[in-house]
Amino acid sequence: MKKNNFLANFYMFMVFFFLFAPIVVMILFSFNAGKSTSVFEGFSLTWYAEMISNEAILEAVRNTLLLAVTSSVISTVLGTVAAYGINKMRSPGVRATLMTITQIPMINPEIITGFSFTLLFVFTGTILHFSETFSFWTMLIAHVTFSLPYVMLQIMPKLKQMDKSLPEAAMDLGCNPVQSFFKVELPEIMPGIVTGLIMAFTLSLDDFVISYFTKGSGFTTLPILIYGEVRKSVKPDIYALATVIFVTVLVFLVLFNMLSTDEDAKAKRQQQREKARARRKHAKEAHK
Amino acid sequence: MNKTAKGPLSRLLAAPHILWSVLFILIPLAFVAFYAFTDNDLHFTLTHISEFFTPKYLGVFLRSVKLAAIATVICLVIGYPAAYFISRTSPNAQKVLVVLIMLPMWTNFIIRTYALSEVLEVINNAIVYLLSLLPESLVPIALDPKPDIVIYNETAVVVGMVYDFLPYMILPIYSVMSKLDYRLVEAAQDLGCNGFGVLRKVVLPLSIPGVLSGITMVFVPSISTFYISNQLGGIFLIGDIIDYYYYNNNHHFAAALSFVLMLILLAGLILMNRFGDDEKEGKR
Helix, strand or coil: HHHHHHHHHHHHHHHHHHHHHHHHHHHHCCEECCCCCCCCCCCCCCCHHHHHHHHHHHHHHHHHHHHHHHHHHHHHHHHHHHHHHHHHHCCCCHHHHHHHHHHHHHHCCCCHHHHHHHHHHHHHHHHCCCCCCCCCHHHHHHHHHHHHHHHHHHHHHHHHCCCCHHHHHHHHHCCCHHHHHHHHHHHHHHHHHHHHHHHHHHHHHHHCCHHHHCCCCCCCCCHHHHHHHHCCCHHHHHHHHHHHHHHHHHHHHHHHHHHHHHHHHHHHHHHHHHHHHHHHHHHHHCCC | CCHHHHHHHHHHHHHHHHHHHHHHHHHCCCCCCHHHHHHHCCCCHHHHHHHHHCCCHHHHHHHHHHHHHHHHHHHCCCCCHHHHHCCCCCCHHHHHHHHHHHHHHHHHHHHHHHHHHHHHHHCCCCCCHHHHHHCHHHHHCCCCCCCCCCCHHHHHHHHHHHHHHHHHHHHHHHHHCCCCCCHHHHHHCCCCCHHHHHHHHHHHHCCCCHHHHHHHHHHHHHHCCCCCCHHCCCCCHHHHHHHHHHCCCCCCHHHHHHHHHHHHHHHHHHHHHHHHHHHHHHCC
């Protein structure tokens, strides 16, 4: 058994070593004093300073955040409303067809989804005589479209799990359908909505392929900027940028996990309290 | 009564989404099909589709299938035990390990792939150096000029695919295994199964859904990648060709390539789902 454990640990170590070796190289060379990404010439923070003063990078950061916030909010609102409507449909066939169509961008290779947007926008742009078809708006449409299935797949199960009698009870007690939705149903499916929103946000932040096919000349996001830089020659400032993003994600994940373990611990304490109460009650009754 | 009065109205809530899906999912795909079968004057033609089946492009396509398939198999071989080990640790350890698996996914894949190319370069140099220490008769390849053993070839592309998409294999398999009822394993042991028997007769069949979704999630992005192949291997795969013709404004040929690729993947997906369903039927 012990030998087995050792083998398993060693195996996991090798897997993580493989997954993290390039990231370690990236972080290490972001502190390089020299201009190279393969020869380490000493520790320095030059590239971080360079990055902060690079207007192109800062603008790309702003654009990326703007796009991620708007596309995740729109896809969450649209997806919640749609999931609610689809869930109310009586024919299982129609429901299944709608969900399948929504999931096409999830299954199709990203390059085809992206290229199909190119064709749509080029065609529409030509017909309507736009001088500049590709812009923030084309990217926004694309990002909302590929985030939608992820949002809806988070909300659908919550709607199905929800007790059907809850909204009925609310309406019997005098709520109109709108009130019942906001006061009863929405809080019930809230966890799904939040997870969907977070997923849509991170998907948008990190998307390169579909953005590449829908980008306009005036609106550059981080992945697009990085792609352009990598095609020329990489300077450590891109590594510095990626390191900052990596650390940010890490901090968020740790915080998020600590919060959720806190909740778990709270739930556990609550359970224990209830158990203790029940035990006391039981003891009292036995005493009588 | 309430339900019937409320039904039609709340169903209308799906309308904006249906409109959105038609406009931005179905119509764009219709455009891919339309462009694939037309020339620059939008007249019907089969030239682009038939060009896909010439040796030049068919060769690229088969090479993409080969490399993506190898990468998928390697991901499965590495990822399956990893998912199993993770699912057997304590709940807190599982949480940490899953975060560690997901962490690289949140680092931009272009930077990761670029950094990987630097790592492979170093490994390549190390291998060449070690080989140069051996007596010349034992070294099967010429060391001058410096050979590319693990970089700028197909091996490097496969390593890149495995590196970028391994988490997509581990996570779905892990999520199936973490829900696996451990009492089934104990029951199998009580009934006289040894470790291997438990794995083959209980764990493996129950984890098939995770394996199937892992295979799709690795194979589809691998076969259609258009950066990894170029950066690590200096070779062209089907995705690079689509990108090339997109970039050079030959949208009709790029559409034809996309259209055929999409059809082939769709056929594969349907076949695999059949297989998955059969597995389930057999188990019942």
